[in-house]
Amino acid sequence: MNGKVTTTRTKLERGRSALGPALELVHTGRAPTRAVLTSELGVTRATAGAVAAELEALGLIRVDSSPGSAAGSQGRPSHRLAVRESGPVALAAQVHSDGFRAALVGLGGRLVATAPGCVTITADPAQVIGEVVDDCARLLRDSGLRCVGAGLAVPSAVAEPEGTALNPLHIAWPAGAPVREIFATCVREAGITGPAFTGNDVNLAALAEHRHGAGRGAQHLLCVATGHRGVGGALVLDGRLHTGSSGLALEVGHLTVNPEGRPCHCGGRGCLDVETDPLAFLTAAGRAPGPEESLLKQSGDLLRNEYADAAVRNAAEELIDRLGLGLAGLVNILNPDRIILGGLHRALLDADPERLRAVVADRSLWGRSGSVPILPCTLDHNSLVGAAELAWQPVLDDPLGALA
Incomplete structure (x- = not known):
């Protein structure tokens, strides 16, 4: 009896440990069907089905129970997998020398909503970041969607672990501005749940293009x-x-x-x-x-x-x-x-x-x-999508823990 319990627990733990890798495969478009998911994860079909079902129960993906198959394929066609359009979103913001923009980004790098943006960047990073977070908060309220976190792209190298913008050369911010601390504070004061992250704009563009683009x-x-x-x-x-x-x-x-x-x-x-x-x-x-x-x-x-x-x-x-x-x-x-x-x-x-x-x-x-x-590059607003990837990463690493 204990052996059966141990085996069941082991299978359950193995399935849960596969949630993150499975979600990343669907998120990046590399697992369009349950059969591909099974192959990529190296698990049984039953385990892949259970993993997909749990991700669907978390509101992250959609499992199409009307199976489809690629032309020329043999055997029973597999269920299709896709990110859920009405699922959670990440807040994303980008600041550059000619303005800023705010967006909501879902899984799959999908832009759910964007704000028109501002065309004037002042020398006060707290003021600018506060304005862009206000735009983010308005988008989130209007959408009624759940938020997993927020990411900000800035035109500067961002020193780790401090999160300071060392060389915002083309905007008038002071060198060493604590952009991550400012952003996290503004996000928290706006009542937005989830962690806040900051990164260099080209780094984030590259991350987005690697996962969803060229x-x-x-x-x-x-x-x-x-x-x-x-x-x-x-x-x-x-x-x-x-x-x-x-x-x-x-x-x-x-x-x-x-x-x-x-x-x-x-x-x-x-x-x-x-x-x-x-x-x-x-x-x-x-x-x-x-x-x-x-x-x-x-x-x-x-x-x-x-x-x-x-x-x-x-x-x-x-x-x-x-x-x-x-x-x-x-x-x-x-x-x-x-x-x-x-x-x-x-x-x-x-x-x-x-x-x-x-x-x-x-x-x-x-x-x-x-x-x-x-x-x-093939993505529009790739730095915005990359900023959202920072906020999505904890969910991709541990869907159950991040959404609990």
Whole structure:
């Protein structure tokens, strides 16, 4: 009798330990059916069915009892699995030099609702973060959905474990601003339940792309992006962000690509940060930035709509060559199996993909014998989705414990 009880308990514990891995498989789209879930988890069909049923009871996924099968498959078709559209959400917020945005994000990286956002960022981080949390709280009240936590993306390296923004160069916040403490306090005072997290915007964009976008399936994913100002980079290794010993890894914006180039905020000269961002492109094309739209939108529109203009094309080629130099150096150091580009860099790749790939291949050690795929990011608002991933992670690690 005791043996049977022990066996039953062991099966139950094994099933519960599989809840997190199972939820992550559904969350990232890698287990669209119960049969795939069974195979990926390496468990029996009965255990996979019990795990799926428990995740459904928690309100996280939906199990379609009308089974479907892929074309050409044999045997009994399997039940379909999907995230529950009416399930819990994470609050997500992003601050950048041209404003901020708030959103609710469900499992699967699905944007449930977004607020229009603000276009003015003051020098007081507490005021800005307080306003963005107010927007988050309004979205949550209007939705009536359960909240699992909150995440904030900021345009700065975020030191760990303090959660301070060390170099918010393109917004007027003081260096070392305690953004995580401010965000957590604002979330708590707004009556929002769940933990609060903060991270660098490009790190979070890379995490989102790895789970839901152009980086899915990569083992060593390098992301380089330029948003409204500056350049950032991130590395995702085996599904987890590589942030270094104190959160400051992959500050790729300060790689020198033009020794005689523009002075950089870091004290150097000719860094990627000032040689390949939207302001650099507008300047190289001889266009004065206008005050009415973000620099990212102005540069993207110019590249897409006026590429036939010689000045615009020459400016694009100049930035592509410098970006390629930086990417080649990173390939030599990091040996990624995929590179994804965001912001203006994505638009530059779209404008002349062969030129960029040729520069990287020519300057990287192994470029000619085994070139690294270079792809555009595919998610809209990937930093917002990545901020939500921080809040979803405790649930993915332990669904029962996080939702108890």
